[in-house]
Amino acid sequence: MKIDNETIxxxxxxxxxxxxxxxxxxxxxxxxxxxxxxxxxxxxxxSSIEPLIYMSDEVNVLREDIVKHEITQSEAxxxxxxxxxxxxxxxxxxxx
Numbered sequence: 001m002k003i004d005n006e007t008i009x010x011x012x013x014x015x016x017x018x019x020x021x022x023x024x025x026x027x028x029x030x031x032x033x034x035x036x037x038x039x040x041x042x043x044x045x046x047s048s049i050e051p052l053i054y055m056s057d058e059v060n061v062l063r064e065d066i067v068k069h070e071i072t073q074s075e076a077x078x079x080x081x082x083x084x085x086x087x088x089x090x091x092x093x094x095x096x
Contacts, residue, residue, distance in 0.1 A: 003031040 008024050008031075011017075019027060073086070082089035 001035055003028050003035065 005024065005028065008019070008028050012019055012024075077083045077086075077088070080088050
């Protein structure tokens, strides 16, 4: 499979990207190199290799969550730089 300009245009449309001609040529070259690499991997005989499901044989060794000490709302707000009677106050981050 070869990547052509039409394929690059479709991918750019799906990803909501815009490329100039120089960038489009570089992307086409890079994508063709990636496909060539995958084709090289397809040449390897993997019929005797079991599929890899997990990267290691380890099983999740997670501890149980144990609540050790609960603090009250007033204790949590005591060290807050800005707060009102019930909530933390933080600077507004969303701009319109």
